Amino acid sequence: MHDDRRVIEARIDRTLRERIRPAVYPHAVPLAVHVWHVPGEPVPVAEGLRATYAPAAVGDAWGPPWGTSWFRFTGEVPAEWAGRTVEAVLDLGFSHPGPGFSAEGLVYRPDGSPVKGLHPKSHWVRLTERTVDLYVEAAANPLIVGPVTALGDPLTAGDAPLYRLARADVAIFDETVWNLAHDLDVLVDLMRQQSLESPRRWEILRACERALDVLDLFDLEATAAAAREKLAPALALPAHPDAHxxxxxxxxxxxxxxxxxxxxxxxxxxxxxxxxxxxxxxxxxxxxxxxxxxxxxxxxxxxxxxxxxxxxxxxxxxxxxxxxxxxxxxxxxxxxxxxxxxxxxxxxxxxxxxxxxxxxxxxxxxxxxxxxxxxxxxxxxxxxxxxxxxxxxxxxxxxxxxxxxxxxxxxxxxxxxxxxxxxxxxxxxxxxxxxxxxxxxxxxxxxxxxxxxxxxxxxxxxxxxxxxxxxxxxxxxxxxxxxxxxxxxxxxxxxxxxxxxxxxxxxxxxxHRGTYTSQAKTKQGNRRSEHLLREAELWAATAAVRAGFAYPYERLDRLWKTVLLHQFHDILPGSSIAWVHRQARTTYADVAAELGEIIDSAQESLSGAGEGVVVFNAAPHGRNGVPAGGAHPEWAPAEHSAVEEADGGYVLDDGLLRVVVDARGLITSVVADGREAVAPGSAANLLQLHPDHPANWDAWDVNHYYRNTGTDLVDLVSMEARDGAVVVRRAFGASTVEQVVSVADGTVEIDTVVDWHEREKILKAAFPLDVRADRSASETQFGHVYRATHRNTSWEAARFEICAHRWVHVGEPGWGAAVVNDSTYGHDVTSTVRDDGGTTTTVRLSLLRAPRFPDPETDQGEHRFRYALVPGATIGDAVRAGYRINLPARRQPGNAVVEPLVAVDNDAVVVEAVKLADDGSGDVVVRLYEALGGRASARLTVDFPLAAAAETDLLERVLTPSAREGGTVAITLRPFQVVTLRLTPGN
CATH class of the missing domain: 3.20.110.10 (Glycoside hydrolase 38, N terminal domain)
Structure with missing residues (x-):
């Protein structure tokens, strides 16, 4: 009984492939074809419809990469087809069976109304009139495949046509044959999921055999219904009552x-x-x-x-x-x-x-x-x-x-x-x-x-x-x-x-761990835009309340949406074609320029007249006498740390930190409060280069085996002291790097410029620290997460590359250190026990990659990164330093003291946003969160007459009234809680 199974299944497959599916359109006549090739970018529909079309034919080439061609298909439905279901069958030359990855089209009526899309799995248009007149806006999107392609940008894609029009017919659609094809498809698919011992498999096989026995392969139109009747019992059996x-x-x-x-x-x-x-x-x-x-x-x-x-x-x-x-x-x-x-x-x-x-x-x-x-x-x-x-x-x-x-x-x-x-x-x-x-x-x-x-x-x-x-x-x-x-x-x-x-x-x-690093300029544009938006809202709100400044609601709304769009999961991660990232760089530059104008205008309305300089601090913590969210006149310029030559290198000292840069230009010692931060025998700010050729998905992935080989970049081109800092220059491969190492306020800051021309490499910056930490803390949205530095389990080992925002912290009881950055997301943190019994915990930033697909020029060119080591840091210190490096002070002419619009009396509670309510009411909206992972009570002080306060959801809809006393609002937060307050000004 089982001996003929394979033969029957092969018979079903061949009959479906060669007879039934082709018979869905048993009769067809060609349509006349005309075409207009758009010279350049797509045009509005009305322009496409009124263009001058030239005669064309099936088989004609069309579509340079990213080009658009408008086709017009005309004809008549034969009179003898009256009463039959008729469709236009239009194949633009779909070269890839999967929809969405090659040519696509949208069908229009002559009046410009859209009908439906065309793609490889749906290239029909139902016709209801005898006269056929259809327009198709055809997009010559190239099929982007790796490992290297120039098709991802019109600047490099060339202009050779990619497609040939494959079919343009008006045809009878035989719905009975179409239904027979689906009856067989569903049953055969189901049959092949059953075991050979399953009675259901054999019921279906025999039903299909009986159906094909009554199907006349030379007259499917007449016999398809009879074949369906033979399949009906097999399709009518209900699912088990407990079926999923x-x-x-x-x-x-x-x-x-x-x-x-x-x-x-x-x-x-x-x-x-x-x-x-x-x-x-x-x-x-x-x-x-x-x-x-x-x-x-x-x-x-x-x-x-x-x-x-x-x-x-x-x-x-x-x-x-x-x-x-x-x-x-x-x-x-x-x-x-x-x-x-x-x-x-x-x-x-x-x-x-x-x-x-x-x-x-x-x-x-x-x-x-x-x-x-x-x-x-x-x-x-x-x-x-x-x-x-x-x-x-x-x-x-x-x-x-x-x-x-x-x-x-x-x-x-x-x-x-x-x-x-x-x-x-x-x-x-x-x-x-x-x-x-x-x-x-x-x-x-x-x-x-x-x-x-x-x-x-x-x-x-x-x-x-x-x-x-x-x-x-x-x-x-x-x-x-x-x-x-x-x-x-x-x-x-x-x-x-x-x-x-x-x-x-x-x-x-x-x-897809490589997405934390690929396309560095896109990531920098995002980070910079987020912080500029914070500044623009803060100073515009402050100026609106204090000086009657016209709050730019529409501009901020548009700019936010632009930034949010570019956070899409193939733009911000760096996994799109070159064209996308080239445009993103331009967009981010425009966003920065417009936000800079808003910030300057708001600050100018606040800074007052005079020949002095007013320092504005948008960070959520005060610094150098300037309160968070406020501004004070600058009374004295910042002083440089002391730099002395020693043993072929330099020593930097600002009274809080003593930092040794050795003759190789590497940081071999960082001492704060008598504690050495750098692990014995190691060097910090060590640039390391690894091969980076993932098993799959170039821009997306970095695989664990990249660590198996690597090069420490220790050779110097030059090193010198300049303006209280040490300038180190190196060359490697086809690339160069210049780093400015400086010390201020207990932080070692490294300003790095890389002219990057490597291929399939990853560049890391390592900080081996003398601290025993079995976990690291990484900033994420409104808080931080802990991840193991060891590989006890496969789950922990899989996290060999991690995402962090502005900082990573490692610590042991009584002492810790943070590495903060202004634009880097990819990191790795590992620990090892030294021969002396101590533990070295190494924090590394992933600065640059060089994947070849989908953008063969990923990250090529010049980049600037700023990152810093904060020795002796608590989590709170890491939070403050992370904001500080991303929100540098701004200076405006004037002499005014600008008190913060709002202030919080607990450093564990961070003000993330200050803005005016989106509804234009003039209410002030403050979003804050508990940043340290503990419970916190605080008082929010408001520096304007306060009529009412309420806690809201993210959309600024009131949830509960807030307890207030005069100009203060009492708040209590659970660990990492986010709270949005809506403050209504009084008279």
Whole structure:
């Protein structure tokens, strides 16, 4: 009985491939083709429609990389086809089977109204009129593949055409044959997931055999219905009562930039939205989830006619906004306030445009998730979290799919990882079987989420997917497929499994660790922009309250959204093509210039007249007599530390620190309060160069084996004393470096300029410290996280490269040290026991990489980094030093004393933002947090008449009134708690 199984399966496969699928379009006639090749960047739709078109033909080449061609297809439906379903079949020359990674198109009617997108899995247009007149805006997006490609930037991509028009027909669509193909596809897929001993496998095999026996291969139109009847019993058997349920929602994960620039994402989003609303017109069961407020804002701005349709579908509950964020941001590197604003701007857009309070935070593809997120999710008014990226772990399998995620402050968020391990489900038998077998909560829970659809410009769900979903809704041998919105899943899953297990701390992705370092200028632009935004809001708010300054609401809103967009999880991590990062550098420069203008204008309105100099301090802690958030006249210039020559090197001394720079230009001693910070026999500020050729994913990954070999950069070109500092110059490979080592206020600061021309290398700066620390503390959003410095377990060993914001701290009881930076995120911290019995704990900053894909020129050129060693530092000292190096004092002409708008009397409580309320009421909003990891009580003093105070959520909506007495507000915070206060000025 079993001997003929392989023969029957081969018969099914061949019949589907060679006869049934081609017969979906049994009759076709060609359309006439005309084309206009756009000279340059894409044009508005109206311009494309009225252009002068030239005759063209199937087989013609079109599309230089990143070019656009407008096609016009015209013809008549044959009269003898009257009463038949007819479609235009348009193949632009799709060279890649996966949608979203090569040519794409959007179909228009002659009046400019969009119809639907075209891609390799959906290149049909339903016709309802006898006369055919369709326009297609075709994008010649190149297929970007490694290991090195020049196609990632129009400056290097060339102009040779990439595609040839492959088909342009009007054809009969045989729905019965199409349904037969899906009947067989679903059953055969299901059959192959059953064991050979399963009766269900043989039931399906015999049903397929009977169907093919009645199918006339020379007359499928006449016999397809009979074949379907033979399959009907096998499709009618219901699923087991205890079958797993897949809550399935249409989805189209669209990277806001990646292997294409931002401008192309605008078009990808329009194509996808047009596809989705068109599919909804034909199929009332479609439910589609769309994240990223930015992408909906693009549709509103650039394609209002599509946005109108989108709003209609949102209103009827079938197109569901999710995510609650401006973009699907990287979740490791954005600063605390920036991450808060992702939720503020995302959720506010959904509220303002659609009246919807999104409750799901939707980050399926970001590269790890900060332990600060649960608190921010809750404070934004959301309560669910979804990702699947942790399934990419290369070392340890995450032990849960449905669980409570506990953040660094103790907040818990109900969280789900779809066990199907993809956000691009196609409802294949293999995917569904994997979801069931992989689900970690079997026996305790019975449902999971399965986002389905093609992403990245692939148009989302298709009619083929919906056909499969219907057949899988209740089918023996398969999990049940239920089309539903994500909120329905989360509500049902929480009801079923309220006592789900708890995961405490960050969700570290054991992959893509190189994204903490790749594209240094993009990361510097982000860090600098975040701190400039802090300054602009602080001084503009202060000037508005004190001097009637016109607070720049619209400008700040626009600038925040620009910065938030560039925190998308393939821009800030440095994993996009060269074009994206080239444009990002320009954008960040423009942002810095505009924010500088706002800061200068606000400070000028505060600094008063006079010939003196007023020093402004935007850091949350005072320095040199200037209070936090205030300004004082500068009475004396800063003094340089003493520098003396010694043994071929130099000694720097500022009265607090004594630092020895040896003849190699390395720091061999840092003594504070009689304690040596540098480990015996070691040297700090040691630059180290390692080969960096990851096993996969160049810009994304750095693998552990890079440490196996490396070079200490100890050779000098020159060294000299200058202005109280030591200047060290080196050359290595094709690169050079100049470092200025200085000492001030108990800190050793290193100002580094690298002219970088290495390939597939990683540059580290090492600080071996004489301290026994079995863990390091790294700043993250609104607090810090601890990570082991040892490798006791595979989980600890996998964290060989870590993300930190402004500082890393290591310590033992009674003594610690911090390494702070102005633009670096990647670090590693290790410890080893020396022969003398002491322990060396080494903190290293990852300064530069040089991957070749997707940008072959990644990081080439000149870079400037500032970082510093703070010996004897507590966590509090690390916090202060981290802010200080990122918020240098500003000087303006004048003589005024500017008292802080608000002040806090407990250094453990840090003021992160001071601004005016977004609603234009004139209220002052202050966001602060407990920074040390302990409980804290403090009094916030307000230096203006205070009529009322209240605690709010991130969106500045009042939660509870705050206790106040005159101009002070009492606050009590749990460890790492974030509090937003809304202060209403009085008369």
């Amino acid at each position: 349920t897949l809550y399935s929602v249409g989805h189209a994960h669209i990277d806001s930039a990646w292997l294409w620039p931002l401008r192309e994402t605008v078009r990808k989003v329009a194509r996808t939205a047009a596809n989705v609303v068109s599919l909804m017109d034909d199929d009332p069961d479609v439910v589609f989830a769309m994240s990223q407020a930015q992408q909906l804002a693009w549709i509103k701005e650039h394609r209002p006619e599509i946005f109108t349709r989108v709003k209609e579908r949102i209103a009827d509950g079938r197109l569901v906004p999710v995510g609650g964020m401006w973009v699907e941001a990287d979740a490791n590197m954005p600063g605390g306030e920036a991450m808060a604003r992702q939720f503020v701007h995302g959720k506010r857009f959904f509220l303002d445009e659609f009246g919807i309070e999104t409750e799901e935070v939707w980050l399926p593809d970001s590269f790890g998730y900060s332990a600060a997120l649960p608190q921010l999710i809750k404070l934004s008014g959301s309560k669910w979290f979804l990702t699947q990226k942790i399934s990419w772990n290369e070392t340890n399998k995450f032990p849960h799919h449905t669980f409570w995620w506990e953040g660094l402050d103790g907040t818990r968020i109900f969280t789900h990882f779809p066990p199907v391990d993809t956000y691009n489900v196609e409802f294949s038998g293999k995917q569904l079987a994997h979801a069931v077998a992989n689900f970690e909560e079997k026996g305790a829970a019975s449902r999971s989420l399965a986002p389905f659809g093609y992403g990245d410009g692939g148009g989302g769900p298709t009619r083929d997917m919906m056909a499969r979903a219907r057949r899988l809704a209740n089918l023996a041998g398969s999990p049940r497929v239920r089309i539903a919105a994500p909120a329905r899943f989360f509500e049902d899953a929480h009801t079923e499994y309220p006592d789900a297990p708890v995961w405490v701390g960050e969700l570290y992705l054991e992959l």
